[in-house]
């Protein structure tokens with residue numbers, strides 16, 4: 001009984017502190033609307049907010065978050081009373097309108113950070129097309145590193161109860177994917193500017209991806225087949241992260257180890273932040289000098305990670321994955337090693353990286369190949385450059401045809417592979433979406449497993465979408 005009483009009184013205390021913090025932030029926001037940043041009038045409310053945060057931090061982490069229409073301090077819901085209603089409504093609106101769903105004040109937060117944060121919020125125009133990115137950009141410009149924000153993911157809680165479950169799951173997957181890409185954009189910009197990485201933000205994104213992977217793997221993996229050349233590097237990082245996580249999950253890794261693997265995969269090309277865009281985007285083949293420079297990126301990524309505060313076991317495992325991602329199973333690749341051992345994380349990230357690069361890269365004199373061709377290429381080198389057992393695991397994730405492949409059915413219909421078959425025995429039988437009928441007319445077609453459709457169909461060939469002018473992306477999302 002005693003622990004329950006203790007828990008209740010702790011909850012009541014946290015709610016009290018949380019409501020006080022909301023009220024103090026409200027006063028600070030209102031004051032900042034009338035006075036410029038350096039004005040003495042702003043000092044007192046800043047000091048009060050900091051005091052409130054410090055009190056909370058003596059007990060728990062100081063994180064304010066929005067769930068639905070409610071504000072929470074950590075897991076404690078802050079039900080506003082009449083006196084606190086306006087403060088709660090105002091703060092929620094200010095955060096929501098910038099798509100900020102969570103704010104964490106770290107232990108190192110200072111009065112200067114708090115003052116700067118409030119003005120960054122003002123500068124992040126809520127009418128901007130992507131207010132969250134604008135907010136991140138303002139925080140970055142102001143070098144606010146002891147306050148971390150996360151994007152608001154609307155509708156997440158409703159996903160399990162909504163009647164239109166499929167579309168909600170897809171929406172949730174898309175938002176999580178977007179979050180991973182945006183976290184990575186932030187990380188690459190910070191690294192290039194020599195600023196600290198928002199490690200915790202990335203860790204949370206990876207943890208969300210892992211949770212979602214357990215319930216809706218196909219929705220998430222489907223997104224990796226999306227070929228888009230804006231934000232290519234960041235999307236590549238998100239794809240390699242998802243593919244590595246799916247492989248790690250099949251290998252039975254615990255959620256703790258999956259988180260480490262996901263971080264290694266997300267950060268695998270971090271070192272590219274130190275290379276000039278002209279080298280990374282060069283369409284023709286690299287000269288030997290350029291190639292040598294390009295090959296420094298695994299080591300450059302390691303040095304960026306090694307600069308992180310609190311380097312521990314988890315970061316050292318992430319570092320191995322980043323360092324080894326261009327090493328092949330036969331120890332060819334780079335950087336050249338004086339020993340013959342590659343960690344499991346290194347081998348997984350390397351395979352995921354190779355698959356995604358083959359299917360999406362159009363730089364350095366290479367042309368992207370279709371997913372099934374990429375799989376065939378990898379299989380042709382199984383046991384040499386590519387670890388054969390791990391390759392089987394990758395194939396079980398993306399299927400023999402590869403997610404996003406355009407296939408011809410024996411009925412004459414054209415279809416896109418939208419979901420792999422979770423049963424490894426049926427890897428050749430993915431779920432497809434028909435996009436053109438036998439006469440070649442574009443249709444908003446059915447989704448089915450060809451062998452189980454009525455009448456049953458079979459996949460007879462894969463087709464190059466560029467030959468037919470089909471944009472496969474839009475059928476995947």
Ligand SMILES: [Fe+2]
Pocket residue numbers: 268269297325326
């Ligand atoms: Fe790389």
Ligand SMILES: [Fe+2]
Pocket residue numbers: 236240268269353357
């Ligand atoms: Fe890569």
